[in-house]
Amino acid sequence: MIHINLIRENSEDIIERLAIKGLDARSEIMGILNLDGERKAIKQRLDQNLAEANILARQIGDMLKQSKKEEAEVLRNRTIKLKERSKELEQKFSEAEQKLFDKLVLIPNVPSRSVPKGKTPQDNDIVLTNGAMPVLNANAQPHWELAKRYDLIDFELGVKISGAGFPVYKGKGARLQRALINFFLDEAIKAGYQEVQPPILINEDSGFGTGQLPDKEGQMYHVGIDSLFLIPTAEVPITNLYRDVILKEEDFPVKNVGYTPCFRREAGSYGQEVRGLNRLHQFDKVEIVQLASPENSYTVLEEMQTYVQGLLQKLGLPYRVLKLCGGDMSFASALTYDMEVYSGAQQKWLEVSSVSNFESFQSNRLKLRYKDKEGQMHLAHTLNGSALALPRIVAALLENNQFSGGIKMPEVLHPYLGFTEIV
């Protein structure tokens, strides 16, 4: 949620930048400014009323002590009127606040200046492409065939237990999952991240804090009986560790990494998109989360983006980096890089990581602030990125490294796997 102060101070700038997302927000922003003015005016009158009532109450107390009952009675009558008025104003005030909130909560984050204009994935900037494309022979198989042939993943069995999109990993397939998780965690720790194991069920406040609620309620699994949600990403619990927290400037950078399973309903997905490991209801992901000062957050974003590239290089996967256009960015993001790996047999790019700077959009909801050296309070900036999401990495590893007699595993994983090839 954008802070109202930003709108007060930079309304024209915000309108311009929302246009990068293809939004004409002028009337909305103007409406918000009007509501803000209304709210302020009511607040002023209300405070005056309350101040007066406070003074009278004190005077009545003093009079009663001096047993001036008649005079106290006169004042008491006056406060009754004030009280009625205050009640009315309070009602109005909370209505105005609610209205303002309802409008603010619908405004997406303002894209950073450098975000390309556009609406569809075709408008994304390809920042760079790296790594050797796999050379496969004509009968190369997609990962779901390989998974079956080498008994790595059983999709049908998952259907029996839960439903489509809940694969069962078996044998070397399961071992590969565990190896990747450990590899990713160890790499992150080497890069200075603190490992955390957060809960994977979250409450409503947490869902609101990072922006999943109220917007994307339908994309999360809801545990109705206790009113909790299964996390769609570790971003939610890890970022929410800092909800209602006031940091000191010298605490930055705050770097956390966590492995969790992730759960997504993915309602409305179908066809090739959901084949094999391409899109699942449950998958594993290692997520990096950083908190930074506004001055540094874009440097941090670049650092994170480069870090994720390093992982892909170590795994030997051909990848490209996209800077998402306004229309393709998430509601909460100010700038997002997507990392895609090339999946040799499917012959397409698969998104395996999304690295974003949310600026103060989440921290405003989270009430995540820090005090600078002068003791001034500011909203912190939040950033996160997948480092990495497993299923599509597995898909690309299986497809790109297949040869007639099996599948080679990247060297960095050998110590984690205990084997070098799947045969």
Add this chain to the structure above:
RNA sequence: GGAGAGAUGUCCGAGUGGCUUAAGGAGCACGCUUGGAAAGCGUGUGUACUUCAAAAGGGUACCGCGGGUUCGAAUCCCGCUCUCUCCGCCA
């Protein structure tokens, strides 16, 4: 799931209707003191909204959350949430 206790500032902790502008202590910051430190002494020490051109200063709200009683509520009443202890169940 059952029974009981509790929720106060950065922390501990007092506070059962106006003397609370939340006592007292610890911590932290600054100053004095010191060769330096400790001790000691002094001063300060939250958040949000709002007022003000700005600073200084002022106003309002906040003692788990939401209502209510009252001229006046941390304090009384009602509802909720959470935490702790014991019991039960259990990895």
